[in-house]
Amino acid sequence: MHATNIERQELHEVAPYEERPSLDQLVDLEARPTPESRGEAGPPVLAYGTALDGDELAVQLDGGPRPARRAKSCLVSVTPGDRVLCSVSADAVYVLAVLESAGAGPTRVVVGGSLELQADGEIAIGGASLLMRARSASVVIEELKVMGRSVEASFAEKATLFAERVESRASRVLQRAKQAFRFVTDLEQARVGNYDLRAENLAAIRGENTIVSARVLAKLDGEQVKIG
Numbered sequence: 001m002h003a004t005n006i007e008r009q010e011l012h013e014v015a016p017y018e019e020r021p022s023l024d025q026l027v028d029l030e031a032r033p034t035p036e037s038r039g040e041a042g043p044p045v046l047a048y049g050t051a052l053d054g055d056e057l058a059v060q061l062d063g064g065p066r067p068a069r070r071a072k073s074c075l076v077s078v079t080p081g082d083r084v085l086c087s088v089s090a091d092a093v094y095v096l097a098v099l100e101s102a103g104a105g106p107t108r109v110v111v112g113g114s115l116e117l118q119a120d121g122e123i124a125i126g127g128a129s130l131l132m133r134a135r136s137a138s139v140v141i142e143e144l145k146v147m148g149r150s151v152e153a154s155f156a157e158k159a160t161l162f163a164e165r166v167e168s169r170a171s172r173v174l175q176r177a178k179q180a181f182r183f184v185t186d187l188e189q190a191r192v193g194n195y196d197l198r199a200e201n202l203a204a205i206r207g208e209n210t211i212v213s214a215r216v217l218a219k220l221d222g223e224q225v226k227i228g
Contacts, residue, residue, distance in 0.1 A: 044089035048099070053080035059093060061086070068093040077108040 049059035049068075057078060059068045068086065070078055071094045078084060078095055081102025087094045101107065117123060153159070182188075197203065212218060 042090065044087045044092075046096075047086050047088050049084050049086045049093075049095075051078045051080050051082040051084055051095075051102075057095070059084060059086055059095065061088065061093075066093045068095050070095045072112075074098065075109045075111060077110040079103060079105075 047061055049061045049066075052058040052060055052065060057068050057070060058065055066088070069092065071087070074095055074097055076098045078098060079102060082098050083100040083102075084095045085097045085099055087096055
């Protein structure tokens with residue numbers, strides 16, 4: 001099959017690959033919004049800006065101040081003086097990212113509504129200290145391991161624990177309470193090396209059947225000893 005004259009002409013008019021214009025020749029990568037372009041409809045452009053002080057979010061652009069909205073993907077809170085990257089069009093300005101922070105304060109991650117973190121692998125949180133504040137919290141974990149040098153828990157009103165089985169191992173356990181109550185339905189056993197029970201006023205042991213047994217010595221000492 002032979003190419004026609006028209007086909008040969010079209011092939012001849014196509015420029016070689018190395019002679020085609022590059023991307024920076026087709027698109028102005030240095031474009032900045034101007035007052036004239038802001039009033040015309042067209043595709044948005046990227047621009048640097050500075051966050052302004054005020055009740056509502058606004059940024060200072062090359063063409064002047066503009067009200068802005070924080071993009072949903074921009075999770076960092078914008079504070080006055082921050083250097084930001086914006087998407088600018090005729091009808092809206094969106095802050096896409098905070099490039100540089102103006103102050104030395106903490107970086108705040110702020111979202112509108114609820115926030116859900118999901119990952120197929122491990123989620124790790126590291127820092128010199130961790131502070132969590134919430135009005136209420138629910139944690140559902142299949143297996144939980146807590147390791148630390150010291151643990152302190154403070155509850156203003158009530159702490160409740162429900163578990164099928166509780167095991168604790170410690171070299172020393174110290175408990176202080178104004179009143180303490182234990183209710184055991186079936187059996188309670190205590191196996192110790194030495195057992196010392198002291199009461200300032202009354203020590204009472206009551207049971208339908210009471211057995212006191214000693215392998216070597218059983219001693220009752222008091223000003224009065226009454227049996228029966």
